[in-house]
Amino acid sequence: MIIAAIIAIFVVMVLSIVRAIAGPSLYDRILAVNMFGTKTVLMIALLGFAMGRPDFLDIALVYALINFISVIGVLRFSKSYGFQQPDQQPEEHQ
């Protein structure tokens, strides 16, 4: 069962890379990369169990945090970052 789950997650990682390359807008790409990251967390946990080394869970935990911070960081480079104060909001679309 663990092997089946690993294969499914691998297929979905490939699908999200396809979306990240094809995605028409910047946000499609960020969404695909975010999904790739969350699937990586699951993949690390499953691989740890498949190889009999539950220590991998620490790495999965850290990867979940890094993934979130990297998404917020990439959003910060785009002009319209989501968490700004209301008075600093960039101009709405013209």
Place this chain on the structure above:
Amino acid sequence: MRDTISLSITLALFWLANSGHYNGLLLFLGALSVLFVVYIAYRMDVIDHESQPLLHLTAKLPAYCAWLIKEIILSNIKVVKHVWLGKQSIKPALKTIKSNQVTDMGKVIFANSITLTPGTVAIDLKGDDVLVHALMEEDIAALDSGEMDRRICHLEKP
């Protein structure tokens, strides 16, 4: 002061649960890191009654979580059905709905619950208005002054 102490205890328990090694040097380093994080939180001025919000919600939270899990499972089945039916079957909609919560914490729980159930995403929150995007139009109608809103209003009453 009470919030600082409860933050330190939570962080220490978190460190102990994650570490799994309990000899003298590592315990000392752990205590050092807890103190450092508390100092950073103090400098960022984020220690207040909201840094430990679960303290006064704890009694009512499990019932709400059970209801939310049921809701997540139901809406997951709905979205899975639409994924396999293809894009002709979906009817995306964007609408502003009212939230009836009084506290900030209640509003945050409301918006997060909307986003956590697949099929609806809370995009913007200004004052009492929540901008919601949904996969199906009728999902928004169900949210507007619906059961979720009522349950969270009940949750935030002291």
Place this chain on the structure above:
Amino acid sequence: MDLFMNIASGICLLVGSFLILTGGIGLLRFPDFYTRMHAAGITDTLATSLVLTGLILQNPDALVILKLVMILLLTLLISPTASHALAKAAIRSGLEPMVKEQKDNQESK
């Protein structure tokens, strides 16, 4: 008892894998960014919970279970925040969501 646990964990893992695959296919099939976000939402909530529950049922070690529960809670707290930030940034940059009425759809065919 052991056999029951194994079967339950197998079912959880299989259903979780199916939901993850569905989310991935939805990411490719749906027409615009906002609808794709809902497809990613499936894989972030129920699929992750089911896969991690399947792993919890396989392992009796308390520390491992605690870490799995911690990953589950973190994922459930992080994923709505990330998708909210993403959606808010997208709508502020002027990416219009595709809102279609059922009637328009039939007329255009």
